[in-house]
Amino acid sequence: MIETDDQVMIEEEEHKLHPVGLLIGFIAGLPQLILPIGAAIFGTRGSDFGTGIIILIIAAVLFLSLFFRWLAWTRFRYIIGDEDIRIESGILNRNARSIPFERIQDVSIEQGLLARVFGLGVVKFETGGGKGDDGKLSFVTVDEGERLRELIRDRKEGAEVVTAEAATSEIDTAPAEGSPIFAMDGKRVLTLGLFEFSLVIFAVLFGVAQQFEFLMPFDIWDIGGWIGIVDIQGIDLDTISWTARILGTLGALISLIFVGIATGLIRTFLREYGFRLDRTAKGFRRRRGLTTLTDVVMPVHRVQAAIVQTGFIRKRFGWHALKFVSLAQDSKEEASHVVAPLARADEIWPIAKEAKISGPTEELTFRKLEFRHWLDHWLMILPFFLAGTASLYFFAGAGIRSALPLVVPLLIGMFGWLDWRNKSHARDKNQIYFRQGWWSPQITIAPQMKIQSVEIKQGPIARLRGLAELEFGIAGGSLEISGLKLADALAIRADALSQIVKIDFAEVNRAD
Amino acid sequence: MEDTEESAALTKLHPDHVKVTRIVASIWMLLLAIPFVIAEVAQTLGDERALPMGVVFIPWMILAIFIVYRLPLRRYHFRGFDMGADRIRIVRGYLFHSDTIVPFGRIQHIDVDQGPIQRRYNLATLTVHTAGNHNSTVSLPGLLHEDAIAMREEIRSHIRRESL
Numbered sequence: 001m002i003e004t005d006d007q008v009m010i011e012e013e014e015h016k017l018h019p020v021g022l023l024i025g026f027i028a029g030l031p032q033l034i035l036p037i038g039a040a041i042f043g044t045r046g047s048d049f050g051t052g053i054i055i056l057i058i059a060a061v062l063f064l065s066l067f068f069r070w071l072a073w074t075r076f077r078y079i080i081g082d083e084d085i086r087i088e089s090g091i092l093n094r095n096a097r098s099i100p101f102e103r104i105q106d107v108s109i110e111q112g113l114l115a116r117v118f119g120l121g122v123v124k125f126e127t128g129g130g131k132g133d134d135g136k137l138s139f140v141t142v143d144e145g146e147r148l149r150e151l152i153r154d155r156k157e158g159a160e161v162v163t164a165e166a167a168t169s170e171i172d173t174a175p176a177e178g179s180p181i182f183a184m185d186g187k188r189v190l191t192l193g194l195f196e197f198s199l200v201i202f203a204v205l206f207g208v209a210q211q212f213e214f215l216m217p218f219d220i221w222d223i224g225g226w227i228g229i230v231d232i233q234g235i236d237l238d239t240i241s242w243t244a245r246i247l248g249t250l251g252a253l254i255s256l257i258f259v260g261i262a263t264g265l266i267r268t269f270l271r272e273y274g275f276r277l278d279r280t281a282k283g284f285r286r287r288r289g290l291t292t293l294t295d296v297v298m299p300v301h302r303v304q305a306a307i308v309q310t311g312f313i314r315k316r317f318g319w320h321a322l323k324f325v326s327l328a329q330d331s332k333e334e335a336s337h338v339v340a341p342l343a344r345a346d347e348i349w350p351i352a353k354e355a356k357i358s359g360p361t362e363e364l365t366f367r368k369l370e371f372r373h374w375l376d377h378w379l380m381i382l383p384f385f386l387a388g389t390a391s392l393y394f395f396a397g398a399g400i401r402s403a404l405p406l407v408v409p410l411l412i413g414m415f416g417w418l419d420w421r422n423k424s425h426a427r428d429k430n431q432i433y434f435r436q437g438w439w440s441p442q443i444t445i446a447p448q449m450k451i452q453s454v455e456i457k458q459g460p461i462a463r464l465r466g467l468a469e470l471e472f473g474i475a476g477g478s479l480e481i482s483g484l485k486l487a488d489a490l491a492i493r494a495d496a497l498s499q500i501v502k503i504d505f506a507e508v509n510r511a512d
Numbered sequence: 513m514e515d516t517e518e519s520a521a522l523t524k525l526h527p528d529h530v531k532v533t534r535i536v537a538s539i540w541m542l543l544l545a546i547p548f549v550i551a552e553v554a555q556t557l558g559d560e561r562a563l564p565m566g567v568v569f570i571p572w573m574i575l576a577i578f579i580v581y582r583l584p585l586r587r588y589h590f591r592g593f594d595m596g597a598d599r600i601r602i603v604r605g606y607l608f609h610s611d612t613i614v615p616f617g618r619i620q621h622i623d624v625d626q627g628p629i630q631r632r633y634n635l636a637t638l639t640v641h642t643a644g645n646h647n648s649t650v651s652l653p654g655l656l657h658e659d660a661i662a663m664r665e666e667i668r669s670h671i672r673r674e675s676l
Contacts, residue, residue: 327643452618452644458609473614473644480646493613500615501598 013080021139022073024114026066037061078137080151085125087135099135101155103127105302105328109145111293121145121295125152126328149297153282182340182351184275192342193268195314197260200267277339279354284324284339298337302326303355304475305446307336308348312439322348324355325477336477357445360433366424373483374416376461378409385409425481427492430499432472434481446472446479448499456489472496522592522603528633529654533584535629541576548572593652595663598670600640602652612650616670618642624660636660640667 040057071091079086084100104125111121123145125135140148184192273290283299305325314320320343323336340351349359360366385405392402418438426433432451435443453473462468468489469482484492552568586606594601599615623639630636630653638660639651655663 452642453612453614453647453650455610455612455647457611460607463609471646473618473642473647475643476645478646497599497613497615501617 015078015080015140015144017073017076017078017137018118018120018139018141018144019073020118021115021120022066022069024112024118024120024139026069027114028112029065029069033061033065080148083155085135085148085152087137097135099125099127101152104152105326106296106298107145107149107152108297109142109149109295111142111289111295113291115139116293119143121293123148153297178278180276181279181354182275182277182343182347184272184342186273188342189269189272189275190265191319192272193265194261195311195319195342196264196268197257198263198267199256199260201259201263272341275341277351284337284354286337286339296337298324298326298328300355302328303357304450305444305477305479306352306355306357307442307444307477308352308359309440309442314342315441318344320345320348322351325474327476352445357431357447359445360426360443361428364426364428364433366426366433366435368424369420369481369483370465370467370485371420372465373462373467374420376465378413378416380461381412382409420483423483425484425492427495432479432492432496434479444477444479446474448496450474451496451500454493454496456486456493458486522594522601525588525591525593525652525654526633526635526656526659527588528635530584530588532627532629532633532635532654533587534580536627537580537584541580545572545576588654591654595666600650600652600663600667602650612647614640614642614647614650616667618644619667619670622664622667624657624664626657634658638663 037058040061041054068091072089075091075094076087076089078088083102084098085104086096086098088094088096104127106126108124108126109121110124115121118139119142120139121142122136122138123140124137127134137145137148270290270292272288274293275288276286278285278287280297283297283302285295285297287293287295303324303326307323307325309321309323310319320340321338322340322343323334323338325336328337340348343351345359352359385408388405389402392398392405396402419436422438422441423434423436425435427448430447430449432446432448433443434446435441451472452475455471455473457469457471458467459469466486467482468484468486469480470484470489470492471481472479481489481492548568552566555563555568556565587604590606590609591604593603598617599613601611601613603609603611620641620643622641623637625637625639626635627637634657635653636655636657637651637653638655639649641649
């Protein structure tokens with residue numbers, strides 16, 4: 001059929017990945033080869049083979065890696081059909097995956113440092129279903145990525161099926177880019193970095209240290225060994241004065257803080273450099289990254305809710321972050337798409353407005369939740385700790401120290417009170433607002449139209465107290481408000497439903 | 513609109529649903545009985561200072577009677593649904609009460625399932641799927657198969673085009 005009909009040939013375009021991508025994948029995969037090479041060398045260490053054999057081992061591992069990559073490359077192809085993109089892969093186990101255009105949430109293009117040199121990128125198709133990679137083409141040219149993105153968008157919209165040539169020419173005639181709706185300059189990125197204090201580097205270092213423990217001359221977990229090293233340096237721990245100890249601790253603390261800040265700065269700079277958010281004809285386009293450039297397009301109608309987040313310290317400086325909730329995942333760590341990592345309130349709301357979400361107005365009244373909900377929970381756990389204290393006092397004769405277990409409910413009570421104090425909700429004609437958090441305060445704004453289902457839940461204690469929990473089903477996120485009066489929960493639900501049923505969800509999502 | 517919804521009497525499930533849940537519960541309890549029987553035999557045979565017979569078995573019997581006889585009835589009593597003009601409401605549980613409403617317009621797809629025991633009584637389970645992370649599937653067992661099919665068609669007529 002395909003052989004005889006030219007028309008079908010054009011529609012069913014078949015492609016291979018870019019061969020240079022093979023090399024990039026190979027180089028990017030090199031760190032993974034260090035371990036097997038190291039193991040091989042370690043294994044032959046005792047024997048008297050010399051350096052020749054080591055070079056041979058390394059060469060063999062490298063060659064095998066490249067060979068299998070090449071084999072996988074020859075067996076990989078993707079086919080653009082009328083309604084879906086099909087990805088066929090696998091050396092022995094053939095895998096053919098079909099991703100209907102209709103199901104593709106967004107198409108992202110990611111460019112690492114090396115890929116950028118060659119003008120290549122990884123194209124990812126997000127469907128929202130399943131976990132991890134839905135569809136991934138590593139690597140194709142950036143132009144091809146752009147073309148796929150356009151093509152998928154057009155076919156999804158049910159437009160005329162465009163041929164490869166038509167799609168390409170469309171890109172050429174695309175209007176010049178306007179100014180972004182949000183962008184971060186170098187100073188802003190650095191400011192964000194200051195807030196992103198992170199000690200993750202120590203976790204990484206310890207992880208690496210554990211991996212390569214066998215190569216180390218001493219056991220890093222052996223405290224005695226460490227003291228031994230100090231001893232060798234001619235320092236007797238006992239003779240160190242208290243001031244020196246305090247100074248030492250202080251020094252360690254300061255260097256820890258310094259490392260934390262530096263890590264935050266570097267990580268943020270790498271990730272957010274050149275952050276730019278554009279409003280395109282169909283949606284939002286976000287580009288960011290220093291070495292790895294990512295380029296994500298998200299249709300406006302896929303935005304299900306907005307989250308405005310801040311932090312304990314950044315709140316003081318008037319900084320916020322804006323995220324959009326949608327079925328597609330931003331990355332492994334982040335479920336929602338960050339569209340403004342560090343912005344002023346007057347920068348946030350215009351962006352949200354583009355997604356048809358508006359910020360809370362002055363007239364909107366936020367209501368606190370019922371304190372008895374927290375009190376009930378606290379009273380539930382209290383007896384256990386009281387019993388603990390009592391038994392310590394009477395049976396163990398621990399005296400004043402038996403009051404120690406009471407610290408736990410005290411702390412829980414304190415955090416519970418903070419939690420209660422910072423939670424409030426509001427609703428207007430179109431949206432539901434929910435504020436929460438004291439350490440990192442955030443407000444979730446969900447348009448009632450995008451709500452999928454509403455559940456009212458009551459446990460045994462809540463029922464006695466006339467309280468209820470309200471849970472909204474949102475595509476890609478969650479909104480749960482507990483500690484409501486039952487009557488309020490019912491009223492909020494009735495309100496939301498009267499909005500939802502007006503318009504069919506299919507139309508909501510289709511409307512632009 | 514609100515008061516028609518909240519005050520609307522819930523439709524009960526088919527009474528045979530109790531029988532189905534009892535049969536399913538009995539099968540599970542019988543499977544669960546195996547370790548209990550072994551424990552009972554082991555403790556009576558293994559030692560002359562054994563505890564009186566039934567020390568393991570009688571608590572199991574009480575539990576089984578509760579789970580097989582009492583629980584299905586109780587759960588049946590608190591379960592109900594309401595097919596509105598534009599939404600389905602599913603209510604269940606007493607101790608842990610839950611009251612879910614899914615607007616037809618938000619339903620992505622619908623399943624009608626029939627287990628082997630359900631089939632004997634001509635019952636079926638209706639499951640609706642939404643795009644939400646929470647409550648992405650909401651199911652309603654204990655419907656007459658014809659009713660479940662009719663409900664599915666009714667809901668389907670509301671879903672003009674599946675999206676997302």
